[in-house]
Amino acid sequence: MRVLSLANAALIAVSLCGPLAAQDHSSHGSDPQPEMDHCAMGHLPPEQCPPKDEHDGHGAMDHSSMEHGSMDHSDHSEDRQDEHTDHGSMDHSQHGGTPDKSVPGAAPEDAVPARAFEGPRHAADAIWGADTMAPSRENLARENGGMRTGSVLLERLEARIATDGGEDGYVWDAQAFYGGDINRFVLKTEGEGEFGGELEDAEIQALYSRAIGPFFDLQAGIRFDPEPDARGHLVIGVQGLAPYMFHVDGALFLSDRGDLTARLEGEYDQRITQRLIVQPRLEIELAAQDIPERGIGAGISKIEPGVRLRYEIERELAPYIGIEYEAALGKTAKIARASGDDPDGMKILIGLRAWF
Template identity: 70%
Template sequence: MIRAMLLAGAVLLPAPLAAQDHSGHGSKSEPAPEMDHCAMGHLPPEQCGKQEESEPTPAMDDGMAGMDHGSHGAMTDKSAPGAAPESAIPARALEGPRHAADAIWGEDAMAPARRELARGNGGMTTGMVLVERLEARIPTDGGESGYLWDAQAWYGGDLNRFVLKTEGEGEFGGAVEDAEIQALYSRAIGPFFDLQAGVRFDPEPDSRTHLVLGVAGLAPYMFHVDGALFLSDRGDLTARIEAEYDQKITQRLILQPRIEAEFAAQDIPERDIGAGVTKVEPGLRLRYEIAREFAPYIGVEYEAKLGETADLARAGGEDPDGFKVLLGVRAWF
């Protein structure tokens, strides 16, 4: 029985194979036509000569009938020399109207919207008052305790502002030792820095007026920098630079390293100042923001008079340097 089944299979197997058309096996097939990369937009125009339009071959027409060729013009062969970069802007992108919405809604309707957009993105005027330092200063060597204030206010926009600064210090129960007020015009000269110019008036220790030229802003690595030159009405040229950095320990607990240095181009005997670097004050302040607008702090600061200024302090019976413990508050509104 098994032998009969094998014999029947051997007889029927050649039948399907015999039905196939093998006439083309012995002949060489025609090569497929090459694709026209210029016509499909794969190459830049300068590499494609002027060619005559031709009808698509049946082979290509049948094989690509379902393909969407609309995006071929936007494709760029990056391996081809002279290919346009990805950042290239098509010329037609700049051919339209400046305000396309005017064609739909009309210029009268869109002009107020554009003014409001400009005002909300740099054109609005705002103001702020910042009390950067309001602190008691307790010397660690047992000297007289004192106080210090450092505040500023500004009003204006992102580019132009009026800035008012004041700072000073004194001893508790005594007179104010140093005080100054600055009125400045501030102009943005970059994304992070403002150029400031104006006047400074010192009511203490002696009445004196200065011209001011400085810069203020945010230096790389998030350092807040404020520096200025001062030319007094008596011809004295001095300078000051301050830098500070807010290091967040938590969202509310912030450690602030700060340094301030002062310079003088010449001796100022009436203020016991010598030429050169006159004073440097590095310090640390640790503040806790009970609210973003109100933060008490503690800290320590080293104050040192240098060079000829230190010599003048010693001659007057003063200690030219020393540490101070700080208790203060920072606030803004």
């Protein structure tokens, strides 16, 4: 009986091993796999795949043995990009931002919507009434650009000490204004003389000044010279701040005797400290014709370059020292020599600048 039992067991083993030997053992260690659906995996184009239900085959697929490295995921990545929009490439310029005015057909920068003109010109009028608000608006305009102010500037009040043995003298140069930012009345005066001697030159100008730009005023008016001989002039000129902070004052003068002259002044304040300031200055005088009674010849009649060093004790009060060269040129120099005067000379300056 024992022998028969062993024989039966051997036959069963042989019968089982036969089918197993014919199987493909390349996937040992994994569960038996059903036939792969290559259409669902994206290995075949859609036209070669039969229509199937959307969920067919997904439950039976075992992805543990798939070779994902060789699978084509391009279609799936595109689907995912459709489902999940790439926010990095989205144009958010229209979400709460300023529209791109460079787009053809866009409204210009200065476009005003029509609804801006629907209400009253002054919104407060709808509440308080136009008659009540009118005085307030006038006061606002006056206090913000319409105020009238005045100032007096003593530009130069100085003693001139000759370095070449000539006569010592003095000079004054001052101006005052009163008015607003646009229209002003300007009064100017300047002159010179010798200590212990007579007044050599003096003039007074009364001018209407109108702003022609942010930094320049156009001035016109009259000038009266009490010395060396009484004479009147019509005046037209400009005054202001040129580029690079140069103070410029230029004018043409037409006298009551038909003489045309001109003067150009320029100066520059260079701060060394908050109180110590160096000021180069240049003055040039010109004449269109000879004026023998005043010792002036046609052309550039006089030039005065100089430099001053001032110290501001207060902003309104600044004493200074300096040096200046004064020279008559051209025909004016010849007239000076003919009359026995020296046409040029160097002066040491001691003066005061003030304003209030």
